[in-house]
Amino acid sequence: MIAPARAHRPGVEREGSEPDPGDVAGCPFCEGRESATPPETFALGPPGRPADAPGWRVRVVPNKFPAFGPWSDAGNRTTGLFARRAALGRQEVVIHSPRHIRTLADLSVRELEQVAEAWRARAAAAREQGFPYMQALVNEGHAAGASLQHTHSQLVWLPDEPPLVAQERRSQEEQGGCVLCRVLAEEVEQRIRVVAERDGLILLCPFAGRQPYELLVAPRECESDPFTSSLLGPGLALVAEGLRRLRVAEGSVPVNMWLHASGHWHLEVLPRLTILAGLELGAGYFVNTLAPESAAGVLRES
Numbered sequence: 001m002i003a004p005a006r007a008h009r010p011g012v013e014r015e016g017s018e019p020d021p022g023d024v025a026g027c028p029f030c031e032g033r034e035s036a037t038p039p040e041t042f043a044l045g046p047p048g049r050p051a052d053a054p055g056w057r058v059r060v061v062p063n064k065f066p067a068f069g070p071w072s073d074a075g076n077r078t079t080g081l082f083a084r085r086a087a088l089g090r091q092e093v094v095i096h097s098p099r100h101i102r103t104l105a106d107l108s109v110r111e112l113e114q115v116a117e118a119w120r121a122r123a124a125a126a127r128e129q130g131f132p133y134m135q136a137l138v139n140e141g142h143a144a145g146a147s148l149q150h151t152h153s154q155l156v157w158l159p160d161e162p163p164l165v166a167q168e169r170r171s172q173e174e175q176g177g178c179v180l181c182r183v184l185a186e187e188v189e190q191r192i193r194v195v196a197e198r199d200g201l202i203l204l205c206p207f208a209g210r211q212p213y214e215l216l217v218a219p220r221e222c223e224s225d226p227f228t229s230s231l232l233g234p235g236l237a238l239v240a241e242g243l244r245r246l247r248v249a250e251g252s253v254p255v256n257m258w259l260h261a262s263g264h265w266h267l268e269v270l271p272r273l274t275i276l277a278g279l280e281l282g283a284g285y286f287v288n289t290l291a292p293e294s295a296a297g298v299l300r301e302s
């Protein structure tokens, strides 16, 4: 539901863009505090750098509070209607920069390319160890679920596609062809919701987006594996550009972003400008107070 009349302004949640000093002081992700995290599983840095020492550019560590883990599946059982299954997987955190930067929007193209390289390397490791699907995501801001402000992403190694990804793939199959390819072709022709197009990628506000300034980044040509694609880094750079444009328009806002690495891969960005409430949770109607066509116009000008 696109309902602009409900909004005075789309924004409700605001967070300052300047770090408060206290959060830098105790930050376990800053360079020099390597001992505050579990031992690293991967890092990009100069050759010969010892593990868990300064000098890295991107650093990957296990998530200290994982929901998915190498749990025993001894408890898997079905009691009447109720099936239990161990949440098998692994969770890692990718620290995007040794400096205390708070948002993807402030990383350089080169730094984002290194983030993509880390995602790629960990996806390959996950596949080798029997986890064919890796969910990569970024939460920024407390209202979007981030507990630490230093820019980072989370990787979840999974034995199967998660439910939403499987659902997207099934609806693709039912349509008998790639829906996203058709959508992108039409968006490029209509030019109403496209914000930017470069490096073989498109940034747009999807038709009937759920929330103000929802964004989608996808390669123009159909490709299904982001982790072997040279477009993953440029894709993250286009997300960062979208976030910078959003910041010009609305100030710093909490954001969730994730990669769908199946079918025609794409990055989805959901700024958390409104709170999901009874209509969304109870009826499945998402009330968007800013038409995607207007949002794209604002972002093009920003």
Ligand SMILES: [Zn+2]
Binding pocket: 024, 027, 028, 029, 030, 099, 100, 101, 150
């Ligand atoms: Zn930090």
Ligand SMILES: [Zn+2]
Binding pocket: 178, 179, 180, 181, 182, 221, 222, 223, 264
């Ligand atoms: Zn496609």
Ligand SMILES: [Zn+2]
Binding pocket: 168, 260, 266, 268
């Ligand atoms: Zn998707």
